[in-house]
Amino acid sequence: MNILAIESSCDETGIALLKDTSVVSSELITQISNHKKFGGVVPELASRLHTESIHFLIEKCLKTSKIGFQDINLIAVTKGPGLEGALLIGQTAAKSLSTLLDCPVIGVNHLHGHLYAAFLDNPTLTFPFICLIVSGGHTQLIVARNHYQFELIGQTRDDAAGEAFDKIARYMDLGYPGGPIVEKLALDGNPLSHSFPQPMLRQGYEFSFSGLKTAVIQTIDRERKNNTLNIENICASFQYAVFSVLSKKLQKACHNFGISNCVITGGVAANQALKLFLTNDLEKLGNNCFVPSKINCTDNAAMIGLAAYHRFKLDKQPNLSNYTPEKLGSVNSGLSL
Ligand code: KG4
Ligand code: ZN
Secondary structure (H helix, E strand, O other): OEEEEEEOOOOEEEEEEEEOOEEEEEEEEEOHHHHHOOOOOOHHHHHHHHHHHHHHHHHHHHHHHOOOHHHOOEEEEEEEOOOHHHHHHHHHHHHHHHHHHOOOEEEEEHHHHHHHHHHHHOOOOOOOEEEEEEOOOOEEEEEEEEOOEEEEEEEEOOOOHHHHHHHHHHHOOOOOOHHHHHHHHHOOOOOOOOOOOOOOOOOOOOEOOHHHHHHHHHHHHHHHHOOOOOHHHHHHHHHHHHHHHHHHHHHHHHHHHOOOEEEEEOHHHHOHHHHHHHHHHHHHOOOEEEOOOHHHHOOOOHHHHHHHHHHHHHOOOOOHHHOOHHHOOOOOOOOOO
């Protein structure tokens, strides 16, 4: 089965072609340089840039994989959550192609995509596992029992982990997106130089990063005034607080659900210090931790294609009338999977 996958939920246009579970080609155009001067993603600009990139990438993918439009058997597209206008561009392309080619189309929850990203790098990964999704918009803990048997057990009540990285970086005028910049600066800082709060440790599997962000900002203000600001130390100590919370919640979930395998995915999982920190902590307790490659942690279309493949396969005799442009649907919030 040839799957054409489209991802346009935020500031990256992604197109991929899969033959069942194998990625034949995967292309991405990032809009980071366009949004940088504004300090964050400008939704209207994102939509326009998706429009400019999407056709070019589809043609590029088809060309490199030597697959013609007529060979496409299934179209997969992100249905949300994400920026409304940006999603609309991908969905319009998917719907048009579906109608034109008389080919089924599946709308994929972006967070399912992040979970399936683990299978792109590790096809032999087995269920059950605890999945921690840490992205720019979401922080969620999920018990993944089998394909599409996902139980959301906790999530952030306010800022997502990636959002906190982006906001503190912006406050220090470091640039956008904040995550990779903070990671780099933290390498030269002392993680124990500041003792930032580790919120919600007693509140089950829920997260909150807004208070931590405020504590970091107040410290920056104070140190700026006193001329004692050491950005590297702030970044390292902030990361230490975030990683500690993520690690403790993940440990708790593994223990309470009796599941020793975990997967950490989403943009923030591209942070190599996070990977080391969580892997060390979890493995000390006898758990196995899998983190996808950097490129598969951040947004891409291959993960959307793979998530669609498994959705389609689960439907033993896929009823194609469920996969028409009219039935595409949308997910506007990440609150449920
Ligand atoms: O998953 P993703 O690409 O898009 C969303 O679904 O949101 O995640 C983007 C987020 C941004 O907040 C970005 O700052 C963060 O992932 N991020 C990182 C790193 N690379 C990207 N955070 C920490 N360290 C990184 N190396
Ligand atoms: Zn994402």
